[in-house]
Amino acid sequence: MNKTAIVTGGSRGLGKEMALKIAEKGLDVIITYRSEKELAETVVKEIQSKGSKATAFQLDTSENHTFDAFIEKVKAYLKETKGSEHFDYLVNNAGLGSYQNILESTEEEFDAMVNVHLKGVYFLTQKAIPFINKGGGIINVSSGLARFAIPGYSAYAMMKGGVEIFTNYLAKELGPKGISANTVAPGAIETDFQGGAVRDNKELNEYMASTIALGRVGLPRDIGGAVAFLCTEDARWINAQRIEISGGQNI
Numbered sequence: 001m002n003k004t005a006i007v008t009g010g011s012r013g014l015g016k017e018m019a020l021k022i023a024e025k026g027l028d029v030i031i032t033y034r035s036e037k038e039l040a041e042t043v044v045k046e047i048q049s050k051g052s053k054a055t056a057f058q059l060d061t062s063e064n065h066t067f068d069a070f071i072e073k074v075k076a077y078l079k080e081t082k083g084s085e086h087f088d089y090l091v092n093n094a095g096l097g098s099y100q101n102i103l104e105s106t107e108e109e110f111d112a113m114v115n116v117h118l119k120g121v122y123f124l125t126q127k128a129i130p131f132i133n134k135g136g137g138i139i140n141v142s143s144g145l146a147r148f149a150i151p152g153y154s155a156y157a158m159m160k161g162g163v164e165i166f167t168n169y170l171a172k173e174l175g176p177k178g179i180s181a182n183t184v185a186p187g188a189i190e191t192d193f194q195g196g197a198v199r200d201n202k203e204l205n206e207y208m209a210s211t212i213a214l215g216r217v218g219l220p221r222d223i224g225g226a227v228a229f230l231c232t233e234d235a236r237w238i239n240a241q242r243i244e245i246s247g248g249q250n251i
Contacts (some may be wrong), residue, residue: 002052003136004028004078004087005231008061008124009094011040013191014141015052018091019043023052025228030074030087032059053081061094061120062112067127075131088136089231090128092121092163099152110155117159122166134178139230140167142242144187148250154228155211158162160185164242171240180239184227187246213248222247 005022009015010031019029020043027166033040033056039057047054055077059070075085091114098109125138132138134209142164145157163183170181188208197218198205208217226245229235 002026002028005089007031007091007093008032011036011043014220014223015093016043017220018227020046021224021228022231023047023050025232027231028053031056035058054164062115064119064123067124071127081165086131086133091139093141097156098211101152102154105155113155113159121163132179137180138170139227140183142183142185144185144244144246144249180237182230183242184243185244186223187218187249191220211250213251218247
């Protein structure tokens with residue numbers, strides 16, 4: 001029977017590519033979406049076309065009071081389709097960003113990121129752990145900005161730094177259960193993040209490319225394959241690691 005991965009924020013961008021690449025590895029996939037149901041359903045159909053089972057559930061990861069109901073939906077779906085309430089991998093990908101220098105940042109923007117990147121990741125993981133199979137894993141998405149500094153991203157980078165520390169503690173606490181925990185940290189990627197700034201702003205794209213050893217900014221597929229690898233037996237002995245996927249940015 002195929003293993004199953006949950007990918008939050010899987011309807012577009014990096015999450016979509018993660019979900020598709022995971023399916024190519026022979027896993028079934030559950031994706032979440034916040035509001036774009038039609039996009040999520042399109043991803044589900046693409047996954048199904050690869051021969052894997054797939055479904056999508058609505059979830060706003062900033063609203064942790066909804067996590068119990070979400071987990072119940074996942075359990076019911078898995079019980080119906082696979083005969084077990086358990087799954088194998090949780091990919092905490094859902095996120096949002098804000099570009100503001102420290103003097104321009106607002107408490108509202110800061111709190112919104114805390115709710116998604118810290119509280120959301122922490123408490124969704126907490127609810128999911130009892131249903132992750134031994135030999136499974138948790139993959140948290142951080143950012144290259146937790147290693148190098150670019151003005152305007154201080155609040156966002158703080159959140160991702162917290163995610164990386166959380167991942168280490170997960171690896172330590174869940175090791176006895178046979179569950180691994182790792183972080184992937186993308187560099188500059190052409191997505192619709194921040195309104196597609198890196199993708200659509202030629203000057204910004206060229207600047208970011210100049211900081212990357214491989215000479216270009218990343219594409220979503222550059223990230224998806226690495227996450228999919230962590231959802232395989234070949235990665236079973238990788239644990240408590242921060243894997244930066246940036247093409248060698250700011251080295």
